[in-house]
Amino acid sequence: MSDTDHSTTPVIQVRDLEKVYTVHEKEPGLRGSLASFVRRRKTLVRAVDRISFEIDAGQMVGFLGPNGAGKTTALKMLAGLLHPTDGFVRVGGHIPKERRTAFLKNITLVMGQKQQLLWDLPALDSFLVNQAIYEIPNDEYRATMREFSEILELEGILKKQVRKLSLGERMKCELAAALLHRPRVLFLDEPTIGLDVNMQVRIREFIAEYNRRFNATVILTSHYMADVTALCKRIIVIDKGHIVFDGDLSALVEEAAPGKTVRLELSENVPDERLRFYGKLISREGLFADVLVPRNETSRLAARMLAELPVADVTIEDPPIEGVIGTLFSGTNKQPVDAVPVGAEQAAR
Amino acid sequence: MRARLNKTWVLFSVWFAHMSAYRAEVVIWMLSGAIPLIMMAVWIGKARAAGGQTGGFNEQRFAAYFLAAWITQQLIVAWVAWELDYQIRQGHLSPKLLRPLDPMWEFFAGHYSERLVRLPFMLLIVFAGLLIVPGTRLTPDIWHVLLYTLSVTLAFFTRFLIAYCIGILAFWFDQATAIDDFYFVAAAFLTGAFAPLEFYPPALRAFIEWTPFPYLVYYPVRVLTGEAPGPEIVRVLAIQLLWAAGFYALRSALWQRGLARYGAVGA
Numbered sequence: 001m002s003d004t005d006h007s008t009t010p011v012i013q014v015r016d017l018e019k020v021y022t023v024h025e026k027e028p029g030l031r032g033s034l035a036s037f038v039r040r041r042k043t044l045v046r047a048v049d050r051i052s053f054e055i056d057a058g059q060m061v062g063f064l065g066p067n068g069a070g071k072t073t074a075l076k077m078l079a080g081l082l083h084p085t086d087g088f089v090r091v092g093g094h095i096p097k098e099r100r101t102a103f104l105k106n107i108t109l110v111m112g113q114k115q116q117l118l119w120d121l122p123a124l125d126s127f128l129v130n131q132a133i134y135e136i137p138n139d140e141y142r143a144t145m146r147e148f149s150e151i152l153e154l155e156g157i158l159k160k161q162v163r164k165l166s167l168g169e170r171m172k173c174e175l176a177a178a179l180l181h182r183p184r185v186l187f188l189d190e191p192t193i194g195l196d197v198n199m200q201v202r203i204r205e206f207i208a209e210y211n212r213r214f215n216a217t218v219i220l221t222s223h224y225m226a227d228v229t230a231l232c233k234r235i236i237v238i239d240k241g242h243i244v245f246d247g248d249l250s251a252l253v254e255e256a257a258p259g260k261t262v263r264l265e266l267s268e269n270v271p272d273e274r275l276r277f278y279g280k281l282i283s284r285e286g287l288f289a290d291v292l293v294p295r296n297e298t299s300r301l302a303a304r305m306l307a308e309l310p311v312a313d314v315t316i317e318d319p320p321i322e323g324v325i326g327t328l329f330s331g332t333n334k335q336p337v338d339a340v341p342v343g344a345e346q347a348a349r
Numbered sequence: 350m351r352a353r354l355n356k357t358w359v360l361f362s363v364w365f366a367h368m369s370a371y372r373a374e375v376v377i378w379m380l381s382g383a384i385p386l387i388m389m390a391v392w393i394g395k396a397r398a399a400g401g402q403t404g405g406f407n408e409q410r411f412a413a414y415f416l417a418a419w420i421t422q423q424l425i426v427a428w429v430a431w432e433l434d435y436q437i438r439q440g441h442l443s444p445k446l447l448r449p450l451d452p453m454w455e456f457f458a459g460h461y462s463e464r465l466v467r468l469p470f471m472l473l474i475v476f477a478g479l480l481i482v483p484g485t486r487l488t489p490d491i492w493h494v495l496l497y498t499l500s501v502t503l504a505f506f507t508r509f510l511i512a513y514c515i516g517i518l519a520f521w522f523d524q525a526t527a528i529d530d531f532y533f534v535a536a537a538f539l540t541g542a543f544a545p546l547e548f549y550p551p552a553l554r555a556f557i558e559w560t561p562f563p564y565l566v567y568y569p570v571r572v573l574t575g576e577a578p579g580p581e582i583v584r585v586l587a588i589q590l591l592w593a594a595g596f597y598a599l600r601s602a603l604w605q606r607g608l609a610r611y612g613a614v615g616a
Contacts, residue, residue, distance in 0.1 A: 021612070081443050081613040097609075104449040116444035118363070120370040125363045132359035133450045135352045 049241035062232035389415030433516025520607030541567030
C-alpha cells in the first residue's frame with residue numbers, strides 16, 4: 001500500500017487513540033431555550049478512550065459494542081473522517097486524517113444506509129463517477145463490474161434510478177460503488193442493516209469472497225451477530241470507549257460465558273431440586289430442562305446426568321453469542337480494563 | 350492530464366444529467382431571481398416620466414443594463430452554501446470525503462452544468478425582453494460576448510467561492526446559511542442589480558468599489574453591453590482574478606481548519 005508497508009507490519013496500527021466530543025446541552029421547554037440562549041452548557045464526551053490494537057493484512061475483525069460504545073467513532077478515525085483528539089493511528093502506512101490520495105485509494109468505509117449514490121440517476125452513473133475519480137482503467141472497471149454483477153446479482157438494476165431501487169438493491173449497489181476501486185482495507189459499519197435474511201447472507205458471502213480474492217483487511221461492525229460470527233474469527237469488544245475484549249470469538253465465549261448449557265429431554269418427570277444438584281437450572285418446561293454447568297466440568301456432569309437421571313436425549317451447547325455479548329455489556333461479567341470516567345465540564349459560551 | 354480531463358468530462362456529463370432531472374425546478378428558481386427584470390420596469394417607467402431619460406440612461410440603455418444584469422445574476426447563482434451547510438450538519442459529506450477528490454469539484458460540476466440547463470430558458474426570456482423594449486442592443490459584437498464570458502466566469506468563481514466559504518462555517522456554527530441570507534441582502538444592493546452604480550451616492554460607490562460585489566454583476570454587465578472601454582475591461586478582469594484567487598485561498602484555509610472539527614454525525 002505504501003513505501004512503509006511490508007508483510008511484517010500490521011496494516012492497521014492504533015495506539016492510545018482518543019476522541020473527545022464537545023456536546024451542547026439544553027433543558028427542554030422555553031425556559032431551557034432562554035437559559036441556553038444566554039449561557040450554553042457544554043459537556044465533553046470521551047467517545048473513544050485510549051484504545052490500542054493492531055490488525056494484520058487479510059484479517060477480518062468484528063467490532064462489537066452497544067450503541068454509543070465508540071465503535072463507529074473509531075472507524076471514522078481510521079477512515080480519516082474524524083481527527084483524533086489524541087493517540088496514534090496508521091492505516092497502510094498512512095496517517096488517515098491527512099487524507100492523502102494513496103490512502104483514500106486503498107480504503108473504503110461503508111456506512112449502513114448512508115449513500116454515496118446519486119439519488120436521481122441510475123447507479124451506473126455513480127459508478128462512472130467513481131471510475132473517473134479513482135482513475136480506474138477501463139479494462140479493470142469492466143472486469144470488476146462483471147464480477148460484482150455476478151456475485152451481487154446487479155444485472156437489471158444498474159440502469160434504474162437509485163430512488164426506485166429497493167433497500168436491498170440499493171445496498172448492493174452501495175457496496176459495489178464502495179469497492180469498485182478494489183480497496184485493500186474495508187471499514188464496514190452495519191453493512192447489512194435493515195436487510196432481509198437472504199440479502200444479509202448474500203452480502204456476507206460477497207464480503208468473504210472479496211476478502212479471499214484481494215487479501216483485504218476488514219473491520220466490521222454489526223448488530224447482527226450472524227454477520228460477525230460468519231465472517232470474523234477475531235473480535236474487538238468496545239464499551240464506553242474502552243476495549244473490553246480483543247481476541248478469538250471462541251475465547252470470548254469462553255471468557256465471557258464460563259458455562260455451557262446441557263439441554264435435557266427427560267423420559268419421566270424429575271423434581272427441579274434434583275436437576276439443581278448438577279448446575280444452575282435456567283429453564284424448565286415439562287420434560288425439557290436446560291442446566292448451566294461450569295465449562296471445565298461439562299463432560300463429567302453430563303456423564304453423571306446421563307447415568308443418574310432418566311434422560312431420553314441430551315445436547316451440550318455454548319450459550320448464544322448474543323447472550324454472551326449482552327452479559328459483557330451489562331457489566332455482570334467484566335468491567336472495563338481501566339475505566340476512566342467520562343470527562344465533563346461546564347462552560348459558558 | 351488525460352485522467353484529469355476524463356474526470357472533468359465525466360463529472361460534468363453526470364451532473365448535467367442530474368441537473369436535467371430538475372429542469373422544472375430550475376425554471377422556478379430562475380423566476381425567483383427576477384429582481385433586475387422588475388427593476389428594469391421601474392427604471393424605464395422613471396425614464397419615461399422624466400421625458401425619455403434619467404441620469405444619462407434612456408429606455409434602451411436601462412433595458413440593456415437590466416437584461417444583462419439578469420443574465421449575469423442567473424449565471425453566477427450559487428447554492429453551495431446551503432448544500433454544504435446541510436451536508437456538514439447531517440454528516441452527508443462523509444462519502445465525499447472518502448474519495449480522492451476535493452468535494453468542491455463535485456459541487457462545482459453541479460453548479461456549472463446547471464448553467465447549461467438554464468441557458469435555453471434564459472435565451473427565451475432575454476429574447477422576450479428585447480422585443481418588449483424595441484431598439485435595445487444588448488451587446489455591440491461577438492468580441493464583447495467572448496470577453497463577457499470570461500468576466501462572468503470569473504464572477505461565478507468568486508460567487509461560488511464566497512458561498513463555499515460561508516458553507517464551510519457550518520463546521521463552527523449551527524446554521525451557516527443565515528450568513529448567506531445576509532449576503533443576499535448585501536448583494537442585492539451592492540452588485541448593481543437594483544440600479545446601475547452611477548445612481549449611487551459617490552461615497553457609497555467609492556466604498557462598494559473596494560468590495561467584490563460590483564465585480565459580480567455591475568462590471569460584467571458593462572463588459573457585455575460595450576460600455577466599458579478596453580483599459581477598463583483589462584482592469585476588471587485583473588481585479589476579478591484577484592478576488593477569485595483571494596477567496597480560493599480563504600476557502601482552502603477554512604477547509605483545512607474546518608475538517609479538523611468535522612463531527613461526521615450519523616454517518
